[in-house]
Amino acid sequence: MTINRAIHLLPQTNQLRALHSIIRDKNTSQADFVFYADQIVRLLLEAGSNLLPFHPQEVTTPVGETYAGLKLIAKLCAVSVIRAGESMETELRSMYEGMHMSKILIQRDKQTKLPKLFYSHLPDNISECHVLLLEPMLATGGSALTAIQVLIKADVQEENIIFINLLASPEGLDRVTAAHPKLRIVTSSIEKKLNEQAFMIPGIGDFGDRYFGTTNSGVR
Numbered sequence: 001m002t003i004n005r006a007i008h009l010l011p012q013t014n015q016l017r018a019l020h021s022i023i024r025d026k027n028t029s030q031a032d033f034v035f036y037a038d039q040i041v042r043l044l045l046e047a048g049s050n051l052l053p054f055h056p057q058e059v060t061t062p063v064g065e066t067y068a069g070l071k072l073i074a075k076l077c078a079v080s081v082i083r084a085g086e087s088m089e090t091e092l093r094s095m096y097e098g099m100h101m102s103k104i105l106i107q108r109d110k111q112t113k114l115p116k117l118f119y120s121h122l123p124d125n126i127s128e129c130h131v132l133l134l135e136p137m138l139a140t141g142g143s144a145l146t147a148i149q150v151l152i153k154a155d156v157q158e159e160n161i162i163f164i165n166l167l168a169s170p171e172g173l174d175r176v177t178a179a180h181p182k183l184r185i186v187t188s189s190i191e192k193k194l195n196e197q198a199f200m201i202p203g204i205g206d207f208g209d210r211y212f213g214t215t216n217s218g219v220r
Contacts, residue, residue: 006183006184006185007177008185010186010188016043023036023040024203037166042091044164044188045095048184051162052130053130075125076096077100079133080101080102080104080135081105081133081143081147082119085133087207087211089134102123104150105120115146120150122150122151126156127154130162131161131162133148133151133162133164134164135164136207137204138165138173139194141171141172141173144163144172145176157182158183161183162185163186165185165187166207167200167204169194169200170190170193171194173187
């Protein structure tokens with residue numbers, strides 16, 4: 001696939017690759033998985049925040065000089081896709097004091113295999129906000145598209161949605177960006193492909209299970 005301007009891939013530094021080596025290792029403990037995954041999440045949130053609108057702001061320093069700085073001007077809202085998206089909330093709250101987290105619950109229908117919306121709770125003024133959509137895994141793109149549609153139906157502007165993602169498949173990226181070309185996606189890795197079972201290769205396993213220490217549910 002060709003990376004377009006909507007896709008913001010973190011610089012593939014030695015440090016980032018080392019962090020990925022730890023969290024992708026099947027033998028990594030749950031405590032270590034959380035510790036090192038949180039470090040990548042912080043990098044993703046910083047990169048996503050950099051896409052928000054800022055205005056110039058001058059301040060006077062303690063030595064009486066002027067610093068030409070910036071001020072965030074956007075109303076900001078975070079929406080996590082239950083449950084894996086909730087893993088990103090702690091780091092985001094440490095960056096933005098008092099940040100309110102909204103929720104969307106999507107699960108695959110056992111009969112149709114398609115994503116089904118079960119629950120959403122969004123603030124009344126979300127249409128006025130820039131939204132950080134939190135979901136670590138982008139495989140087929142079905143759940144992501146469902147979550148994005150929830151936001152658009154709530155009158156959020158497509159260009160005001162920043163999708164914060166840890167791993168993405170080329171197939172999922174192509175599908176989501178084709179449907180929503182104004183959306184921005186921030187990811188730390190673009191995987192090689194999806195296999196026949198729609199798991200990402202080389203992958204990481206079930207992120208939610210590994211992060212929260214539950215047994216493998218088979219959800220992807």
